[in-house]
Amino acid sequence: MREADLILRRCHAFRLADDVVAGGDLVAPVMRELKAAKELYTHSAHTGAVGRALLTGIAELAQLAGWVASDAEGLPGADPARLYRLGAAAAKEAGDRPLLGHLRGSLAYYETNRGNTALGAQIAHTLRGESGEEAPPRARSVASDRIAWCSVRLGDxxxxxxxxxxxxxxxxxxxxxxxxxxxxxxxxxxxxxxVMQARVYTEARRPLHAVPLLRTVLHSYPATHTRELALYRSWLAIALLDANEPEEAAGVARQMLELSATVPSARAAARGELLVRRLREHDDVPEVADVLADWA
Known part of the structure; x- marks a missing residue:
């Protein structure tokens, strides 16, 4: 059991690192850790309880590997969809239904974000059932968030x-x-x-609901979480554009783009590209033109 506990502790240390380090810097070490955990499970003798604990560690590592791989680019074998499916299989074999729901929710989120919105929504709507009645409140909350995001991206x-x-x-x-x-x-x-509530409002083009929520969160969000600050500022900038406030949006956009340039994050880079495209719709506004001159 000591080895399984060590795997879970190391996985959580990587999770905490992901708060302040982008996927481009984390994906390789997390993939190595996952490979070692799989080899330990396959090539060691263990009791049923230890085997389930090892499978839980593999599932958690696979979820984290999929998450950081989706924020990185180009590492062979680090396909997020494959990793999430691997983790879901491990969680199911371990008998951990809330963790299974988390892996399936991660897959739904990933598929939606890469344009497979129908598939993402289809997976998302199974999550609360898959997580089981024993799922704790925060696990249920995450499942509901996945349903919300996949639904709004589908247009529902x-x-x-x-x-x-x-x-x-x-x-x-x-x-x-x-x-x-x-x-x-x-x-x-x-x-x-x-933040998720505000993102849904932004995607649904309801900026008057989204803007105050994002301002409140960003006011006290940890400065060390650079990637998330960049992502959340991208949502605020787009919501301000939708609210016909391009001058203020330009200032927020500049902050977002400056932050994004400091982290090797595919998610932040993609949001920056989207934001620049939206800013071009207002290039007659001097403040917007200044941002585009520096970042377009």
Whole structure:
């Protein structure tokens, strides 16, 4: 059991590193850790309990590997969809339904973000059932967020808004300490739920709802989380453009692009490209033209 516990501890250390280090810097070491865990499970003798613990470690590492691989580019064998499916299979064999739901939710999110919106939504709508009734509140909240995001990207705004409200209700049921054995939920908070709510509003072109939410979160968001600050500022800038406030959007966009340039993050780079395209629609505004002159 000591080896399995070490795998889980090392996986969580990588998760915490992902808060401040972009996927381009993390994907190779996380993939090595996953490979070592798989080899240990395959080539060692262990009891049923130890085997389940090792499978849990493999599932958690596969989820993290898929996540950082989607934020990086070009590492052979680091295909996020394949990694999420590997992790889901391991979680299912370990009998951990909430973790299975987390892996499947990660896959739904990934497929949606790469343009497979119908597939992403189809997977997302199975999550609460797959996670099981024993899923703790924060796991249910994450599942609801995945449903919300995949739905709004598919164009189903009403389902997305209902899922956002469900996520908030799920999180309100959380009691500190009740899911300490599931360290993959450490990041789930009211601030992150607010961000998802704002992202859904932005995607649905409801900027008057999105802008105040994003401003509130960004006011106190940790400065060390560079990638997330860049991503969240991209949502704020686009919401401001939708609200017909291009001058203010230009200032936020400049901050976002400057932050994005400092981290090897494919997600931040993609958001920056989208933001520049949206800014070009307002290139007659002097403040926007200045940003485009520096970053387009």
């Amino acid at each position: 705004t009403q389902t997305a808004l209902r899922a956002v409200e469900q996520s908030i209700e799920d999180l309100e049921e959380f009691e500190p300490g009740e899911d300490d054995n599931r360290r993959w939920l450490y990041w789930v908070s009211h601030a992150e739920r607010t």
